[in-house]
Amino acid sequence: MIDRAFALLTAFTATRRSMTLAELSRASGTPPSTALRLARRLLQLGALERGADGRYVIGLRLWELASLAPRGHGLREVALPYMEDLYEATHQHVLLAVRDGAEALLVERLSARDAVNVLYRVGGRLPLHSTGVGLVLLAHAEAQFQDRILARPLVHEPEGVPVSPAALRRTLAEVRRTGLAVVERSEPGPVVAVAAPVHGGDDSVVAALSVVVPAGGAEPRGLSPAVRATARALSRSLGSPRSAAPPAPARDPFPRPRRMWPMARHRGTFAGIAR
Secondary structure, three states, X not given: OHHHHHHHHHOOEOOEOEEOHHHHHHHHOOOHHHHHHXXXXXXHHOOEEEOOOOOEEEOHHHHHHHOOOHHHHHHHHHHXXXXXXXXXXXXOEEEEEEEEXXXXXXXXXXXXXXXXXXXXXXXXXXXXXXXXXXXXXXXXXXXXXXXXXXXXXXXXOOOOEEOOHHHHHHHHHHHXXXXXXXXXXXXXXXXXXXXXXXXXXXXXXXXXXXXXXXXXXXXXXXXXXXXXXXXXXXXXXXXXXXXXXXXXXXXXOOOOOOOOOHHHHHHOOEXXXXX
């Protein structure tokens, strides 16, 4: 019964925020009579709510419970002052994400009113292989996990361009070497994301911090010092020994950008550079 109730709740997505009972039954794969019984109970518990039009939506009680998750909540509380500083410097989207399973989970986002339009939302999930925060988290994951991800048929979303595993491996190595991931993409709007790793007390990467700006609005080379410094300061607050001492100077702090996946170049909808 718990599994079926959870199936009902997880049927809701960013593009499917409200549903009729029939839609909820189909989306969750639950028989209509069972869906009705579960929906009534979830309404009583506040996990679901029902609008005047009769459609079901996620209830505020679930939001209250989700806000208590220690991995996201504790990190968010520590990170917010640093994110606010980075936001003041850029007045664009500032994102904080953690790895959850085979995806990146967005735990916080600060945005200006006139910031570039993006699909990212707090609580939303992002692909590891084609976003700035995702590349950082994937680059610092265990080798076996990386192998499992790269063994899958990956495509760039929403462009639908196939990913070259060999090119992705080279990009992940570059992200580890430089401490930054930079992704350029043109859909749903032309944007550039610059992301850096956040290290925890055991020096493992616990999160990724990113700035997303309009393409052409700022050079990645100019954004990288601020993103890197903010991630480093946040890591220091989390007790990372790596961030206790200043970093060694890089021989080439920002080499010439290069495309990450050749197949995407032919489509002209996505270009990635790993720095």
